Amino acid sequence: MTSPHPLPASGPAPSSSPMSSYQRRILTVAVLSSFIVFLDGTVINVALPAISRELGGGLAGQQWVVDAYLISLTAVILLAGSLSDAFGRRRVIFWGLIGFGAASVLCAVSVTDAMLIVSRGIQGIAGALLVPSSLAIIVANFDGPARAKAIGRWTAWTSTAFLAGPLLGGVLVDLVSWRLVFAINVIPIAVTLLALRRLDLEPPRAVKPVIDYRGAVLGILGIGLPVFALIEHGRLGWSNPIVWGALALGLASFGLFLWNEAVASHPMLPLSLFRVRNFWVGNVATAFIYAALSLGGFALTLFLQQVAGYSATQAGLASLPSTVISISLASLFGTLAGRYGSRWFMAAGPIVGAVGYLLLSQVTAEANYVSQVLPGTVVFSLGLVMTVAPLTAAVLGSIDPERAGIASATNNAVSRVAGLVATAAAALIIGDALTVEGFSRAALATSALLVVGGIVSLVGIQNAKRSQRT
Structure with a gap:
């Protein structure tokens, strides 16, 4: 694939070269776009009691505020990776940031627990667009030891987001409001969008992208339904038909997904x-x-x-x-x-x-x-x-x-x-x-x-x- 940033004719910069200013912008976009996704996966936990007191919903509502994000993020991530390869990382990151920002605002202004749960589901879908593309632009713009070093920096900050989420959430909830847990996302999203504008547009693909729609649907069901069952079994139990039914249908869908990827001319996930x-x-x-x-x-x-x-x-x-x-x-x-x-x-x-x-x-x-x-x-x-x-x-x-x-x-x-x-x-x-x-x-x-x-x-x-x- 042609790099979105002009490189020497011989290929990527030698591994011994210092990181260019363009590569630093690439890394900034990759880190920030993933940071908010990982942060929102953990920052929410300490805010749940305050959310429940204001919006109601009880224990089930609290669980779904967390689960809606996890299920949608996990279920859509394969499709998101495929879209990143088909339409370009810059475009997918842009729409992921816009979607995540809009969903974060909806979460912050939610007036019912149902509105918050739906908004969290939208957040998860948008987040799925961001994580694969953020790593993919590193792979496309770094090579050799420089790539591994860049991935190390990406790992450091995304791990920090995962680990620091509960502490940051606790401070925001105690000092201001649980709504700021979501509203604060607007700041890193705005910074990332500004950095993204300074990245070169990726050249159009020689062949028009073909989307494996059947594989996309089967993949979402094959991953999303078992994830739903694994999350909900703690509340409903394995004997509940909703749980075991979702698990059975999900596993069957995943089997069909693998079959489809083996026979499709343009598979979403090339086996x-x-x-x-x-x-x-x-x-x-x-x-x-x-x-x-x-x-x-x-x-x-x-x-x-x-x-x-x-x-x-x-x-x-x-x-x-x-x-x-x-x-x-x-x-x-x-x-x-x-x-x-x-x-x-x-x-x-x-x-x-x-x-x-x-x-x-x-x-x-x-x-x-x-x-x-x-x-x-x-x-x-x-x-x-x-x-x-x-x-x-x-x-x-x-x-x-x-x-x-x-x-x-x-x-x-x-x-x-x-x-x-x-x-x-x-x-x-x-x-x-x-x-x-x-x-x-x-x-x-x-x-x-x-x-x-x-x-x-x-x-x-x-x-x-x-x-x-x-």
């Missing part, structure tokens, strides 16, 4: 991608690693508040070392992965993270932060930052840039579904009520998932100079 070793192995590793992140984070947050007696703000501050480590080191490990290959970082990082959760598994009911929580959190965070940027670089680096949108979307879908499956399974591991023993089992299960992810990477990942690309 040939899975013949690329680093792509399919990287996605298998992603499933284990992100299942561990979701299970461990879910269990630790609940344990600190429900057993150890931390306040919501204290529990949010407990993740501060992870934020600092991510910002400080993600770019470094992205650079190292670009120089030496991703394999060893993807193998060692999860093992280090597993040691962190082994330490956390020894936490007692008092959960003294300095002596019991902090050491494990720091070790886990170091393992996480060693893993994520090299993992993303390995998966996307194995695919031609013109397919980077759907490749990124696939990896995002795998990580989100894996996290939802792990969270749904948490009750089986923890038990009916969270105790010290239940948290210890969850921490050990998290360690085991991380170890498997590291082994998969060690055995399966090839460094870029040996890996096949399609």
